[in-house]
Amino acid sequence: MDRAETPLYRVAVRALCDFTAREGDLDHRFTPSPSAREGIAGHALVTGRRGKSYEREIALSGRYRGLVVSGRADGFDPASNRLEEIKTHRGDLSRMAHNQRALHWAQVKVYGALLCAERGLESLTLALVYLDIASERETLLTEEASASELSAFFEAQCGRFLGWAEQEAQHRQARDTALAGLGFPHDTFRPGQRELAESVYKAAATRRCLLVQAPTGIGKTVATLFPMLKAMPRQGIDRLAFLTMKTPGRRLALDALARLGAADADSQETQLRLPLRVQELVARSKACEHPDKACHGDACPLAAGFYDRLPAARQAAVARGWLDREALREVALEHRVCPYYLGQEMAHWSDVCVGDVNHYFDASALLHGLAQANGWRQALLVDEAHNLVERARKMYSAELDQRALSRLHRQAPATLVKPLGRLVRQWQVLVREQGGGTDEGRPGQPAYRVLEELPGRFLGALQQAVAAITDYLAEHPGGADPVLQERLFEALAFMRLAESFGDHSLCDLTLYGRGRALLGLRNLVPADFLALRFTQAHSAVLFSATLSPPGYHRDLLGLPGDCVWRSIASPFHADQLEVRINRDISTRLRDRQVSLDPIVAELVGQYRSRPGLYLAFFSSFAYLESVTQRLAQRHPELPHWSQTRGMSEAERDAFLARFRAGGQGIGFAVLGGAFGEGIDLPGERLIGAFIATLGLPPFDAFSEALKARLDARFGCGDAYAYRIPGLIKVIQAAGRVIRGPQDRGTLVLMDDRFQQREVRKLLPEWWRMA
Known part of the structure; x- marks a missing residue:
């Protein structure tokens, strides 16, 4: 091992072996594995059985021609001269995938080489210690190796990785040089763009979190990407994640990166492309080429020999550089490997990843896990960040269905009947304790209960059922009922959240009667889960047109105390948007029926005074349908079309296609739905909007518990549970009207509550109310 050369590249032992030692098929058949908590406990159990001289968690490092390799070996017993790598598992060890066992042997051999070099040992006994979590039984696999043999193995692995390391170092240098000289892709900044870009750059330079409200239409995507890319070389930022809420947001980010020079699809001069690796992260369900096949070599042709073909595919992918969904799929199929798992691999080597927010903020998020494992300085850009509160709540919530588990009990294999029966009985006890049936005050409606504490006996039965199902699936890998697996995943998610239950969440029970109840763990304050994610990022920029008041997002997202707030002034003027409040209309639930005629009169009056294309937003499909029926009865000549429940992508496109220059009519939509934000209808494609709601969440038992x-x-409570989230939806919907400096339009707010002081102070300052 060479200890003199200046380090060229640093790599962890696990990452080195993962790169060099895997071979053969991809095998992702579901086989239950221990949780992280169980793995830690298993390691402690094994090492606790060793003697007093046993050394735990030994930090080791070494060099090979400028490559620095480091990591922590699990344990070393000096008395027997045995180095151990400890792995926990469930079920039959012989069913472990070959490439997984090869990885484990490679790890212990590399650690052995590092230990021999550091302590001058001539030989070692290498041991893989497999602990069965269920039985706590150890299986010991050993191999004798000399220091020279281990050194040769270490150098061979490093040699296989070194060419890649040199390539990566050269790429990093070329990338940083190019980014340092990166220019803004347009001749001038739009109004507000420069201020936004400067704020983002300062946040990156000071390693701060930035919460920035910037109006729709100024070009926020490029105004955040450009400064963050410029900051990467100067601040030593390793990776950038651009996180979106919906698929169209990914496309906008990719388009902006292409304008900045990351893609050269229209040019034959490939040397002009910015040396920046960009990857679009796609969900497994959308990337899978063979959804009807199991994910292993015996069933899927793209899993067979995956690791044998991966090196060539990986090299082709980095050479391609631009890896949107189509490009990554093209590379994968050319090399006959799975596009999804090639994408998972390439997330290690891409400079910019564009994907959904769950890729960083979810409990098992890919990008967060990679950043922590590799010690990356990672910067975040979070688009449409006003949605993050609700999205994060869903990430850290879970639900169990009594009827689904009862059905599973009836259909379960014989070995699972007893533990599932115990769980079914505990369901019945829980329902009985909470009164059962429907709500006495609301006949026909489900009863809703907030539990003061977690139901301990039920959770005990659930844990026993999970253990039994897990053991069963470990003995029947790949051939188990998918419904059984699905129920297991739901139960595991529920139990994980139960372990961290606190005042950030509540436990509730919804009783439908006739043997059906839903038990939920609902996150209310995502801050307790997200705060660490923000502090672990080098810098995080959250941006949207609707982030006011900032305290709401600071509190509920757990943003750092030194988080900076910026509000970029709107480039639009009050004379561009006529804002009227119809004070004679109430959209409160009790007033819905009497509001129909006044709403129709307002719609028709505005349309006749200025014919063109309008959007009308309502609080629910039922309300929307009532208005459209009344409109069709009274004014059948007025063209209109409506959003419907569960619209397909093609149906949504058809809805938007009606908004074409020269068209006329009113499109009806639900506030907060697919057409309330993220759509761009400039100029004559949309000249006005009607909003017949404050967007308030339903006044029900859950909302009151949240409040x-x-x-x-x-x-x-009232502001955070009702008023602020509701008005964010209103402002987002209203933002569809004015998209550029030449646009002119009308906004009609149809509810008397819009004139209330606490409501008006949350509306944009540049609106002038008529």
């Missing part, structure tokens, strides 16, 4: 919890924690 009480937020009031207790932040003293802002």
